[in-house]
Amino acid sequence: MWIHYGPQKLALVLMIILVLTGRLAAQQTQTVRGTVVDQQSKKGIAAVSIHITGTYLSAITDSSGSFSINKVPVGRIGIQASHIGYEPAQLNNMVVESGKETYITLELLEKLVVTQDEIVVTGRRESMAGQQMATVSATGFNAEDTRRFAGSRNDVARMASNFAGVNSVNDGRNDIIIRGNSPQGLLWRLEGVDIPNPNHFGSLGATGGPVGMLNNNVIGQSVFYTGAFPAQFGNATAGVFDLSLRKGNSNRHEFTGQVGFNGLELGAEGPFSKNSKASYLIYYRYSIPGLLKSLGVNVGTGAAVPTYQDISFKVDLPTKKAGQFSLFGIGGNSKIDFKGELKDTSNFYNDPYSNLYNSTKMGVAGLKHTYFFNNTTSYTFTLAATGTNVTTRQDSLDADRLPHKNYRQNGNEWRYMASLVLNKKISARDRFTIGLILDQLHYSYTDSLRDADHGFIPVLEEKDHTELLRGYAQWQHRFSNRLTLNTGVYGQYLALNKKGVAEGRAGLRYAFTPGGTATLAYGTHHQMQTLMTYFHETPVNGSFVQTNRNLGFTQSNHIVAGWEQVLKANWKYKLEAYTQLLNNIPVQTRPTDWSAVNLGAGYETGLEDSLVNKGKGYNYGAELTVEKPFAGGYYFLSTVSVFNSKYKGSNGGQHNTAFNGNYVVNALGGKEWQLKGIHTIAVDMKLTAAGGKRYTPINEAASKQANRVIYYEDRSFELRTKAYFRMDIKLTYRMNSKGYMQEFFIDFQNVTNHKNVFNQWYDSRSASIRTQNQLGFWPNFNYRIQF
Template identity: 25%
Template structure:
């Protein structure tokens, strides 16, 4: 028995050696399609080149290319074409006996090609969104240390994001709140991309999206153009990849997020494809086998994409994203685990959408999508001390979304992006909130809400992209939205510019007005809330970027966001309503709200990013910012996300084609908090904040090191990827919040992740 671990190590080592010995004889292939980025028309005769192997090919009449019998490994793939910017795509992984599909788009250039050779390559930008945009490829997403396969955690290293609680996926962007973020997959809006979401917000602890289905991510941290509305802080654009159009591929995996698999294959003789993923959490199954009953949350998700080419000009795609969350905890387990609340919670959500891409001709194209989303919540929350029912929430929320966006090229100096969208909402609320003491110790009477809530929103937008001379782009835009709920029309002018100072240096700037409706879970509570204004912000961004070398880029941005017309509660004059979801994990009922709240955030951000040109990649970022608000009494307070300074360093090293090592270290100033009024808290047996010291104290500074090692095993017709990641490697005790222990009636603290090893495995065949 004692020899089994040794035998197992010998076996694994032997497999490793055998696999390594075979790699020199193992090959795969790379295929894809190259399109014009402005018209989506195929490009004929594009040079596709693998510098490491000194081999390549050109695209055919359909814009397609094929590189067969490529030795397994990681490569840079170079695309060049007369009249277009040359690009280099790093981290192209060739796997044994499999096809790596890589579709790309080339941008036409209006300056001489010699100047573009250095400037292009590893970084790209769109003319309509030239500022505050960061893109990630599939491989960058998959291998990110500290991400755990979660797309939201991948961007935690960016300087625009506050570091408040690493046990949540809260995207707190430039002083905003998780309420203010939007998510789109293939032109289709997804209300929330997390399991166990907070109703009315975008946060949650674990992501839904399977990164193995993602082709790329584009994160807009501010200054986004008029094609997006009803969001104040950020937009995340995700693109699902297409499935294999030639053969059927299968992948099995197990990771931090659960176990599951992916299957993909061709449709209609290669005219289409499908890719489907299914996953489920497994910690509850392990505990069941151990006969442990601790109310472990369970979750599952199913998602996929189907694509079919009707003709050369028409393509249809369907995506579906489904998730299911459940938690059942009894009072005894809650007491044993020091949980103040226990729950019987069930949640379902599904978004299904159809997107139609129509290529008009060489002058433009359009995308039109129609989608339906439902979110069903059935949850009861009880007070652990006496089993008192606190909240009974039965809600069915449904949306039908229609979105159309068109791109028209009038000439080299003039382009137009325009479209419309509409959202039809039907929400059924059957909610009961028992009487309780709020954070200030005030008695709040019970409230029952039983109503069906129907409303709609509609909007239109246009962006004019002007290029009066080479190297300069000016993009004025205008958006108008009508909100039926409060009978309000909002007009949002936006403008951005980009000026190339020389071949490697660019200056950017933007200004915009942004509106967002009050979350309906709040607005539906009282008929009087129809008089609330839509919160708005004025955003200014100035940026500077310079290519330090072909694969390394420096970016500096200054921003200022001025918020107005936020809802505030006169009974809680020093609290900020949009931050309540993060403080209490839900929006509680309010009897009175007025639109007099204001806020401001401003800061400077610096990023140095190096793409994987050879062996090494990395990112260093830092920011200094200040975020404040004024409540009902117009006194100024720091917002609960105000870290003031953030610093991140992350990177990776690939010594060979089999191994990869990476790390991420984050450091941030302590977030503000309001201390307890201890005498009132002891008396109430519940945390009561000291209103006279609102957000006057600071948590200890946050810092954490995440490390990761990946190992690839290539076999004759399959590939095995094994990785080990360690979160918070030196076991720093980071404090998320100071809390009140209602079980023992004493002060306590909520900790972030301790030292957490994470093992993952992917098997492709």
């Protein structure tokens, strides 16, 4: 879904920005607040010394680990934390803005008793992987990271496409393809709750969409995993998005307004009363393509106008004796109608020979309680409900020509979840966590295809519920300052067909030098099939039989080895090599090239029946990340990923997977300039080069004879489109005035107007093969104000 601005409107926007840049205010200050907690127990630490680098500003944490520092100059700052019993920590280049207080959470690692042969690390900052019992392939991020990179559109998923191992060459969707795996292998988790596809215009069983529903203004410190993830995560084979929502300001009321590609947004947060630390946070967003269309701006979908809205909220209620309560949730809906136009073959959301009507809904709500029995032992109990609905209707403009393009589909999935997690810090060396999760899965599906003689005939009608039981235990042991072990077990049981599995996870981190660390991790991971898959029916002797009902879990075995090296001047690099073996992939009982390993990158749900767990596949590759975190006014990030992804269908032949692009190269950088110490001008750039999209060649002669597309099935995903290339440039201006902050940016995407191929399809009307290209050059404008 894209927006094209004319040159006159761009000139007007630029003039407004230039006028506003003349308004320079006096030196502004802000309050910096936060909490310091023990990394292993998560309990607040008292008497920690907090210091703003390069100033005399400092504070000491209270009994709950909280601190507050007033009159901190706006701009970028460094924060140091030190305590006699803990390793020191430092955060660099934190953004302080005049319109909003800065809140941070620091996790300190308790010191070990050091022997003569151990490494003493001064000013050490634990990686996000270490904090989460992960050994490899874990990247931490926050709300600022989702805004920083050019081309990310304030979208969490599109931001992650810049990380090593991630391949996303579809401009119209934010699917996350990790190391050649299907996007369906990705787990989305929010505040400890597994959630359905968090995107507008998504589909059941998918994990991506054109517009993200997760509002980046509410994202807290989160982690993205790309392989061999720890035992607390399961029912996934590729990767994990472990997201948290930040707390609202418990000190004062703050407000945010924003308008841009993602819509018109309004946000508010603050305390419930002056005498309480309870806080609220709520953001609402509504799409603006309809408004833009009325102004003559092409929103990229022809006559179709997408409408969507969403809301995100969190309420935190701390108590003195009963612990911490949190109420959280997100929800949204979307709708779009595409009217086919026989002469228009450029819209790849729908073919030109049919009308498509689509609407979606998604929601998550949860209540979490965290309680500390003492300084080392705590539990978290969560009750949550999630739900999603997708309604689709497609009508052919020529029913005789394309009868299979007339269908009705309505799918509902919702779950009720109860989760109990116990965390125990045994000593500075040992931490132990166990968890138990019970899901009650409800579903209701109706699916029908039009028959020329009998009208719409149901092909799927199912309404019932089942249960999914999961449990895990994980242990972290620090043998020394050099060596750390992360290990655990995970298991799950699906009551629908009485299938159960148990898994093991293990990882080692060894510091050869203060700046160089070797890592090695192994994990077995299983994932149930998309829920609708189990109920597809096969006609047998005049009746229908659910031939997929007894499908087991897809299995994935990860092995990842890596080396991390910190260099001079804040530079660092990380090299990881991996192999992944896939087993028990659903394939068809008759010999074909079809495999569930290729599902997930489109809107199809997969209507195949008669499936068995006999498919296999493998992925292997290497990744290099070179990074200079923001310092000295600039940052740099480059990732290089080379990989190979293959599978076998029931025909026994080996094929490329649909996601085997073979390579991805990203290069990102940005530079900031300060104006009178309070305003900021920034330029960010991104270059992406990747292998083209895989496709199966069309048998043109057979297609002409059949008057429909016929593929060379024995050549499944043999060919690849030309290489994908894109350059994005982002210009940002941030103004700090007394009591409020304003930010403008223009993100020029695909500035070279490179013609990246979307797909090839057979046009039976013209009896020819057509090629559809992806997004050309377009600028994305965004304005944000905080006060």
